[in-house]
Amino acid sequence: MDPAIQLLRDLVAIDSVNPLLVPGAAGEAAVAAAVSDAMRRIGMDVELEEAAPGRPNVVGVLEGRAAGRSLMFCGHTDTVGVEGMTAPFDPVQRDGRLYGRGAQDMKGGVAAMIDAARIIADAGFARGRLVIAAVIDEEYASAGADALVTRWRADAAVVTEPTDLAIAVAHKGFAWIEVETHGRAAHGSRPAEGRDAIVRMGRVLLALEELDRALQRRSPHALVGTASLHASLIDGGRELSSYPDRCTLKLERRTLPGERDAVVTGEVEGILARLGAADREFEGTSRLLFARPGYELDATHELPVALTAAATRAIGRDPHVGGMTFWTDAAVLAGVGIPSVLFGPGGAGLHSTEEYVIVEDVCRCRDALAELARAWC
Ligand SMILES: [Zn+2]
Missing domain, CATH: 3.40.630.10 (Zn peptidases)
Structure with missing residues (x-):
């Protein structure tokens, strides 16, 4: 052999x-x-x-x-x-x-x-x-x-x-980002008191889907194609009968050679800022967990x-x-x-x-x- x-x-x-x-x-x-x-x-x-x-x-x-x-x-x-x-x-x-x-x-x-x-x-x-x-x-x-x-x-x-x-x-490189939406815990029967963090994350997810489409519409890098992102892990809520006070999402953004971490974190921060401007009750934060360059x-x-x-x-x-x-x-x-x-x-x-x-x-x-x-x- x-x-x-x-x-x-x-x-x-x-x-x-x-x-x-x-x-x-x-x-x-x-x-x-x-x-x-x-x-x-x-x-x-x-x-x-x-x-x-x-x-x-x-x-x-x-x-x-x-x-x-x-x-x-x-x-x-x-x-x-x-x-x-x-x-x-x-x-x-x-x-x-x-x-x-x-x-x-x-x-x-x-x-x-x-x-x-x-x-x-x-x-x-x-x-x-x-x-x-x-x-x-x-x-x-x-x-x-x-x-x-x-x-x-x-x-x-x-x-x-x-x-x-x-x-x-x-x-390609990659960046892992965590997004958290903040709500207010309350008894499920009291809508005036509760603020639903999971439903608010839904708005973030829709915006991320749009961002992913936009990334993939850009003209591709000659050797590695386009950047992209996907939602990887999601977590939120405490029990059926309560408004969830928080929801966390971990997402992965695949990056092109030369794309800086600040560009990627800026995209997510921009989404949260837009959602906050559209609804004063929306509150979301994000942080970069880990990234490796292309x-x-x-x-x-x-x-x-x-x-x-x-x-x-x-x-x-x-x-x-x-x-x-x-x-x-x-x-x-x-x-x-x-x-x-x-x-x-x-x-x-x-x-x-x-x-x-x-x-x-x-x-x-x-x-x-x-x-x-x-x-x-
Ligand atoms: Zn390997």
Whole structure:
């Protein structure tokens, strides 16, 4: 069996569900141990660093014989939950696919990047520095990537998230916002005393729907499409017979590269101000809970150009250069000045109950990454 696929099977067989998504879940400790073993077998210098208690990042370094440029490959070791899956940690190969939780998102990419280092090490690494980073918590808050960039730098990075072997130079960001409408609690039989916070939230929801339509009518970003928003979670009321004094809504706004948090919070504040001006009894507040920026690298930058050439040489195809809609750790790397692209294997079903990666794509991705390391460093 190809060593990349053997490694992929080993990684899929280890439960590494993110414990902040699913309370009590296994976390990344066991998969980090397997990753560090694989890196040590290659001859890399390996460091485990706890990015959160009991949840280590693994960073492996391969030094060339001579000085040169550095290149980082980065992937996350956590996965989303496994509810509804029959055998999430049993890697089954069928019809050229490997099934299991994390097969595509993104143990396929992690196996490919580690096995690329093996190929480089076996052939003798002439010059430069290869850094392989397996980070925790991308599926929740990217604590792993945040910790990584406090110590590690490289002249360029490839994040091996699944892209169907396309090169992505851009992705969207997101902002989570909480809105609260305030009412007045009263006995349900006394309308003169009560003020209904839930009904007032209805006005906010209608305005948000209008805002979402307006966002999606704007001319799209060439690589990632339009911004959008949706209501994610809503909560309010105490019992059937009372006027609710408060209602809270948590919403997600997907942002375009370059869109600032202030623009997004301003949109919601504008809605609340308009509703307040129209009805003096309306009272609503909002706050930004968490946000991550979008990302964009010029497609003519040396990194995507070099990866295009490397992929063409290694796997005989000229990869599509585009954008991905989902947020990734590339934005964290770029945030400290590391030019980054996404490049990873194809498959389907990420975050769903049937997830697979295309087995041959894992090897193709590995071969293209090894070729890039030779050319870049
Ligand atoms: Zn992912």
